Amino acid sequence: MDKSVKNIAILGSTGSIGRQTLQVVRNLHSRFRVVGLAAGQNMELLSEQISEFKPKYIYYQNQKSRFQIPNSNFLPMEEIAGLPEVDTVVIATSGKAGLSATIAAVRAGKNVAIANKEPLVMAGEIITGEAKRRGANILPIDSEHSAIWQCLRGEKQPPSRIILTASGGPFLGYSESQLARVTANQALKHPSWKMGKKVTIDSATLMNKGLEIIEAHWLFGVPIDNISVIIHPQSIIHSIVEFADGSLKAQLSYPDMRLPIQYALTQPERVPNPELPQLDWNKTRVMTFGPPDLKAFPCLELAISAARKGGTYPTVLCAADEVAVDLFMKKEIKFTDIARLVKQALKNHKPITHPTLEDITETDERTRKLTLKLARKKK
Amino acid sequence: MDKSVKNIAILGSTGSIGRQTLQVVRNLHSRFRVVGLAAGQNMELLSEQISEFKPKYIYYQNQKSRFQIPNSNFLPMEEIAGLPEVDTVVIATSGKAGLSATIAAVRAGKNVAIANKEPLVMAGEIITGEAKRRGANILPIDSEHSAIWQCLRGEKQPPSRIILTASGGPFLGYSESQLARVTANQALKHPSWKMGKKVTIDSATLMNKGLEIIEAHWLFGVPIDNISVIIHPQSIIHSIVEFADGSLKAQLSYPDMRLPIQYALTQPERVPNPELPQLDWNKTRVMTFGPPDLKAFPCLELAISAARKGGTYPTVLCAADEVAVDLFMKKEIKFTDIARLVKQALKNHKPITHPTLEDITETDERTRKLTLKLARKKK
Numbered sequence: 168m169d170k171s172v173k174n175i176a177i178l179g180s181t182g183s184i185g186r187q188t189l190q191v192v193r194n195l196h197s198r199f200r201v202v203g204l205a206a207g208q209n210m211e212l213l214s215e216q217i218s219e220f221k222p223k224y225i226y227y228q229n230q231k232s233r234f235q236i237p238n239s240n241f242l243p244m245e246e247i248a249g250l251p252e253v254d255t256v257v258i259a260t261s262g263k264a265g266l267s268a269t270i271a272a273v274r275a276g277k278n279v280a281i282a283n284k285e286p287l288v289m290a291g292e293i294i295t296g297e298a299k300r301r302g303a304n305i306l307p308i309d310s311e312h313s314a315i316w317q318c319l320r321g322e323k324q325p326p327s328r329i330i331l332t333a334s335g336g337p338f339l340g341y342s343e344s345q346l347a348r349v350t351a352n353q354a355l356k357h358p359s360w361k362m363g364k365k366v367t368i369d370s371a372t373l374m375n376k377g378l379e380i381i382e383a384h385w386l387f388g389v390p391i392d393n394i395s396v397i398i399h400p401q402s403i404i405h406s407i408v409e410f411a412d413g414s415l416k417a418q419l420s421y422p423d424m425r426l427p428i429q430y431a432l433t434q435p436e437r438v439p440n441p442e443l444p445q446l447d448w449n450k451t452r453v454m455t456f457g458p459p460d461l462k463a464f465p466c467l468e469l470a471i472s473a474a475r476k477g478g479t480y481p482t483v484l485c486a487a488d489e490v491a492v493d494l495f496m497k498k499e500i501k502f503t504d505i506a507r508l509v510k511q512a513l514k515n516h517k518p519i520t521h522p523t524l525e526d527i528t529e530t531d532e533r534t535r536k537l538t539l540k541l542a543r544k545k546k
Numbered sequence: 547m548d549k550s551v552k553n554i555a556i557l558g559s560t561g562s563i564g565r566q567t568l569q570v571v572r573n574l575h576s577r578f579r580v581v582g583l584a585a586g587q588n589m590e591l592l593s594e595q596i597s598e599f600k601p602k603y604i605y606y607q608n609q610k611s612r613f614q615i616p617n618s619n620f621l622p623m624e625e626i627a628g629l630p631e632v633d634t635v636v637i638a639t640s641g642k643a644g645l646s647a648t649i650a651a652v653r654a655g656k657n658v659a660i661a662n663k664e665p666l667v668m669a670g671e672i673i674t675g676e677a678k679r680r681g682a683n684i685l686p687i688d689s690e691h692s693a694i695w696q697c698l699r700g701e702k703q704p705p706s707r708i709i710l711t712a713s714g715g716p717f718l719g720y721s722e723s724q725l726a727r728v729t730a731n732q733a734l735k736h737p738s739w740k741m742g743k744k745v746t747i748d749s750a751t752l753m754n755k756g757l758e759i760i761e762a763h764w765l766f767g768v769p770i771d772n773i774s775v776i777i778h779p780q781s782i783i784h785s786i787v788e789f790a791d792g793s794l795k796a797q798l799s800y801p802d803m804r805l806p807i808q809y810a811l812t813q814p815e816r817v818p819n820p821e822l823p824q825l826d827w828n829k830t831r832v833m834t835f836g837p838p839d840l841k842a843f844p845c846l847e848l849a850i851s852a853a854r855k856g857g858t859y860p861t862v863l864c865a866a867d868e869v870a871v872d873l874f875m876k877k878e879i880k881f882t883d884i885a886r887l888v889k890q891a892l893k894n895h896k897p898i899t900h901p902t903l904e905d906i907t908e909t910d911e912r913t914r915k916l917t918l919k920l921a922r923k924k925k
Contacts, residue, residue: 448709448774452835453835
């Protein structure tokens with residue numbers, strides 16, 4: 168067995184990041200062997216993936232179709248994440264789903280490539296603390312955090328400021344009253360990124376950027392108040408880092424998740440990826456930057472406020488948002504109700520500082536119930 | 547004597563880069579001791595600098611005023627550059643003037659902070675070869691090359707492409723016929739950078755950007771054809787580097803030479819510089835990029851062509867340009883004559899491949915005479 172081949176487990180393999188991770192792995196088949204795949208409900212795609220990549224271990228949430236797959240062992244996600252033969256775990260799940268597998272991977276000292284931001288937002292203190300103790304490497308896949316990570320390569324001092332760029336989403340420039348009327352179908356049409364549904368809606372409310380502030384805080388040890396957001400609709404600059412001497416570095420590319428996915432898997436090496444288009448400066452003539460509209464998109468300030476308070480507040484933020492986004496996609500609430508419900512959930516919360524994983528799980532469950540109740544009350 | 551204090555010699559101390567280097571050193575007086583200062587003609591300013599920084603060694607070109615300075619020894623620039631007690635030599639001279647001192651500093655294995663690009667353009671092969679053999683560190687001060695150097699920090703592979711940004715100078719958008727009528731005073735008003743006269747005129751013709759291509763080639767080992775130029779009039783992005791995986795990194799700041807000067811002196815450390823303004827994203831709303839106008843500004847293509855041919859061609863480029871710029875500033879030729887004279891000098895040249903320093907010096911002298919002759923012929 169070639170020791171230079173890395174064994175990889177992909178949790179959430181049928182989602183947007185999971186499918187793109189498999190595209191990257193397909194191009195780099197001499198470097199990676201897929202030993203584990205975990206999916207939610209999409210059994211058809213999972214079967215195809217199993218046929219192609221022949222993982223030893225699989226997991227799926229779909230209880231209705233426990234079909235038998237030869238030479239594949241069914242295991243819970245947390246167990247796949249901690250298997251001794253796994254080198255790198257890709258957390259490509261959505262929302263809260265990846266939390267326990269992330270913790271299992273970190274506790275097992277793996278390379279943990281994280282695309283799913285909620286685990287870090289909810290349990291950043293626990294995850295980064297465990298990673299330090301167990302020698303796990305947390306490798307950000309989120310394009311903004313990959314950009315920051317790339318800009319910090321070789322730097323010996325932490326950045327003095329982080330500037331997260333945001334496309335602004337499909338509703339950039341909309342007024343509050345316009346936003347009250349937008350539909351889920353409109354919100355799912357992101358102008359620059361191809362992503363999963365939850366993160367696409369979060370991009371439309373700017374909650375996604377708020378979660379990224381908290382993620383950046385935990386990944387790079389930068390205080391919340393030194394992380395800011397600028398709207399950059401062209402999505403060419405993926406984030407910017409400022410240093411003590413006033414110099415700034417930015418990472419650029421066309422928006423394509425396959426680049427940060429590949430970087431997380433191959434770094435420190437950079438491997439040519441002929442499938443990705445080279446940035447054409449004849450087409451990139453203008454880049455614009457501006458402040459976010461905090462009045463029309465209150466989720467961003469809700470996230471910053473939850474981050475400043477810390478403790479279980481970010482868990483409430485995530486749980487309420489996940490429930491609210493789900494209700495919005497089911498057409499049960501309006502777009503503007505997402506921020507309203509998150510705000511009410513945060514207001515109702517009795518916080519716990521330095522929460523344990525149990526505190527986080529309980530807070531999550533309680534907040535989900537509360538948010539559903541608050542949503543029904545409205546009607 | 548504190549071993550952590552670095553001894554620094556500044557060659558060209560009364561010029562724009564020299565003065566700004568002394569500003570940086572003044573702010574970092576606990577880290578640097580000025581042991582050598584060399585100037586050209588400006589004796590008044592040199593006297594002030596000597597009073598303030600009390601260098602042990604001095605040099606000046608001005609033959610008329612050999613005034614005595616107590617405790618300062620008069621030495622040729624080349625000797626100051628090679629003194630055992632000197633740690634870092636700042637080459638802040640203009641045009642060809644810094645060539646022999648640069649070579650002396652490199653041969654003595656110093657940290658050689660280079661702002662003067664002509665030595666590298668004329669003798670890049672010799673300077674980089676000697677630096678390797680003698681363990682000298684070449685530290686670029688030119689803002690574009692500092693940007694590239696900062697972006698390459700921590701990267702293990704050479705860049706696949708370098709994109710040099712150019713402000714476009716004061717005549718961006720001018721037609722050939724408009725350019726034929728511009729004056730030296732107009733050319734000396736650079737829209738974004740405060741620099742010496744020679745480099746300011748070179749910025750107006752885009753020759754400066756051509757020289758920077760050659761400089762980048764030698765500093766970073768990137769083939770000439772993988773180095774391109776884009777016009778970015780806001781001068782916020784100082785250059786861009788592209789990697790094998792298609793990811794790009796850029797370095798940004800307001801245009802102020804004190805940042806790259808300080809970085810060259812303090813790196814790998816980044817030291818706060820409260821005198822430099824922090825980039826304000828509320829004022830940086832738009833960045834634009836576009837191709838240079840090669841027809842109106844033929845110097846850029848002349849430089850690229852000389853670089854591709856190599857050998858003594860870049861020396862001819864520098865020598866002819868330095869003479870032509872001088873004639874233009876003396877109002878003896880038109881702005882558009884600069885490119886014409888450089889082109890004719892290149893056309894007349896019988897090249898030497900892998901030239902020695904003597905070949906370079908002879909080519910330089912011969913080209914200067916030829917360019918003067920060509921200029922007179924016109925009249």
